Every structure is written in structure tokens, then in C-alpha cells.
Amino acid sequence: xxxxxxxxxxxxxxxxxxxxxxxxxxxxxxxxxxxxxxxxxxxxxxxxxxxxxxxxxxxxxxxxxxxxxxxxxxxxxxxxxxxxxxxxxxxxxxxxxxxxxxxxxxxxxxxxxxxxxxxxxxxxxxxxxxxxxxxxxxxxxxxxxxxxxxxxxxxxxxxxxxxxxxxxxxxxxxxxxxxxxxxxxxxxxxxxxxxxxxxxxxxxxxxxxxxxxxxxxxxxxxxxxxxxxxxxxxxxxxxxxxxxxxxxxxxx
Numbered sequence: 070x071x072x073x074x075x076x077x078x079x080x081x082x083x084x085x086x087x088x089x090x091x092x093x094x095x096x097x098x099x100x101x102x103x104x105x106x107x108x109x110x111x112x113x114x115x116x117x118x119x120x121x122x123x124x125x126x127x128x129x130x131x132x133x134x135x136x137x138x139x140x141x142x143x144x145x146x147x148x149x150x151x152x153x154x155x156x157x158x159x160x161x162x163x164x165x166x167x168x169x170x171x172x173x174x175x176x177x178x179x180x181x182x183x184x185x186x187x188x189x190x191x192x193x194x195x196x197x198x199x200x201x202x203x204x205x206x207x208x209x210x211x212x213x214x215x216x217x218x219x220x221x222x223x224x225x226x227x228x229x230x231x232x233x234x235x236x237x238x239x240x241x242x243x244x245x246x247x248x249x250x251x252x253x254x255x256x257x258x259x260x261x262x263x264x265x266x267x268x269x270x271x272x273x274x275x276x277x278x279x280x281x282x283x284x285x286x287x288x289x290x291x292x293x294x295x296x297x298x299x300x301x302x303x304x305x306x307x308x309x310x311x312x313x314x315x316x317x318x319x320x321x
Contacts, residue, residue, distance in 0.1 A: 070106060072099040078121040082128065082147060089130050091118040098132055100150055110150040114143040120164040123147070124172065124194060131174050133162035142176055144197055154197045158190040163209065170216040171236060177212045177223055189223055191239050201239035206230055210252050217258040218278055224251040224265060231265050233281050243281035248272045252297050259303040266296040266310060273299065273310060273320065289318040
């Protein structure tokens with residue numbers, strides 16, 4: 070399916086069967102019907118949209134504009150396919166995740182200088198207001214939520230760590246060393262397991278959410294595989310890893 074220029078992020082609303090793709094160069098979001106596999110709307114959002122996440126319970130879409138002058142996250146209505154709000158965060162938003170059980174949105178941002186400290190913004194989905202800003206390591210990567218434990222996990226790419234944040238307190242609970250240059254993180258809430266893709270050494274780190282302790286390190290092939298993204302199907306307990314070497318690794 071052709072979309073706008075340089076597709077950068079993707080998210081799915083399982084309840085409506087709609088797919089949202091950010092078009093980095095075209096400054097827009099393509100809305101795709103999973104029923105027909107056709108683009109049903111193209112929504113202008115602003116400068117270089119990257120990360121995107123969906124709250125299926127409110128049918129709301131959150132888009133991180135990575136190079137917006139005012140560091141904005143655009144809020145889209147899944148019902149009307151229109152922008153309904155803009156959330157201003159402290160640094161350039163790159164990645165976004167949603168906790169549908171608490172109606173909270175978590176935005177990872179970086180500063181223009183690659184070695185500067187990034188931030189994670191905790192945003193109320195009800196009011197579109199930033200409730201807390203949490204400092205994080207250099208070279209921030211990605212963010213994921215475990216809604217069953219109300220815990221948020223984010224990676225620090227240059228710091229080679231993953232941190233756990235309590236959703237109730239917005240405080241860092243633990244920071245765990247990872248492999249080199251972690252690029253993405255995903256959670257299986259049914260097993261309380263966190264998966265970290267380490268793009269620098271071709272591995273996936275498994276962490277237990279109970280105690281935030283490492284469980285295993287799995288190679289995706291070799292150090293040149295560069296695992297860049299990871300996703301989990303909690304119902305089958307299967308993990309999918311996208312590698313820059315043009316292969317997808319499947320973990321059971």
C-alpha cells in the first residue's frame with residue numbers, strides 16, 4: 070500500500086481495525102482500513118512525524134512530531150480523522166506509548182545535541198496536559214507500557230540501559246544494563262516480560278518485570294543483524310524482531 074514519503078511509525082487500533090502510519094517527509098499520517106487494505110484518510114500533522122500510538126478505549130491517536138519547533142505531540146480523533154489537540158513537551162518527541170487502563174500517554178524526547186539528556190513526559194489523555202517530566206539517559210530510544218502492572222519502560226541508546234518507571238509515582242524504579250545501543254523495547258503483560266532490542270550487538274535482552282532482573286540474552290543471528298524494532302503477541306507468547314539486515318527473527 071503506498072503511503073506518504075518515508076513511512077516512520079505504525080500503530081493499530083484493534084477495536085476499529087484501523088492502522089495509522091506516520092509519513093516522516095510528507096508531514097502526515099495515513100489512515101488504513103485493515104478490512105480493505107486501502108488508505109481512507111491522510112491527516113496533516115506537522116514537522117517530521119515519527120512515533121505513533123493508539124488508545125483503543127478512547128479511539129484516540131497520538132503522533133510525535135520529531136522536529137516541531139514547539140516539541141508537539143498531535144492528538145487525532147479516530148472517529149473524525151482530525152487533529153483535536155496539540156501537547157507541548159520539553160524536548161523533541163520521538164516515541165510514544167499509551168496505557169489504556171489509566172488513560173496516560175508517555176512521550177520520549179531527545180535534545181538536539183546527541184549527548185544531551187532526554188526526557189519522558191507523562192501526559193493525561195483526559196486533559197492533554199503534561200503531569201510529570203522524568204529525566205532520562207543520553208540518546209533515548211523507545212518506550213513501552215505494561216498496563217497490568219502500571220509500569221513504563223524506556224531505553225537509553227547511548228547509555229545502554231533500560232529503565233522502569235512506576236505509573237503511579239512517575240519515579241524511576243530500576244535501571245538495568247542492556248546490550249549495546251538498545252533501540253526498541255516491548256512488553257508481554259501476560260508473562261510480565263520485557264524485551265529489549267540491542268542494535269549494537271545483535272541481541273535481545275529478556276527482563277522479568279518482577280524485580281526487573283535479566284532472564285536471558287538471545288542472539289538474533291550475528292553482530293551485523295542490527296535488531297532495530299521488537300513487537301510481542303501476548304496471546305501466543307511470540308516475539309518478532311525486525312533487523313536492518315532485511316530479516317525478521319521470531320522468538321518463541
